Amino acid sequence: MGYKVKRGSTPTDSSIKEMFLSFMRRLAATVIIMAVMAAIGYFLYQFAYNAFPVFAIAADDVAKFVKGFYHEHGVWATIGMAGFICLAVWAFGEEAKRKDRQKQAMNEMMK
Incomplete structure (x- = not known):
């Protein structure tokens, strides 16, 4: 060996x-x-x-809100809020994809 x-x-x-x-x-x-x-x-x-003036007004409103939130709650809460918003948008997108796949599967089954 x-x-x-x-x-x-x-x-x-x-x-x-x-x-x-x-x-x-x-x-x-x-x-x-x-x-x-x-x-x-x-x-x-x-x-x-x-x-686009309408976009400028909306952007100013969002900036004012974020600045006030930051001054009241601090940097970590502001980062957490932004992360939560990103996570929520991602979750809505995933849910829409899931529903679309389910709809396609039903259409394939019905053929």
Whole structure:
């Protein structure tokens, strides 16, 4: 019964280095993508704010509400409120997708 003996350095040194470099590349790509999205969002916001007076009024009202909420409750409550709103929008979207899939399944069954 023979055993295979590994000789030389273990590949963990290069694996850790590769994992770190891969993580840094992904982090850099994520930061760049987020920066591009933020810049596009900012310019679209400025365009809509200047082009549509109704949007400007609504944006000012939302900014006034958020500023008052921040002053009254603090930064963590404000972040939590924004997160809750994002989560609620996501949940409504998922529910709509579920209903659409259910409707398609019923249509397929009826064929």
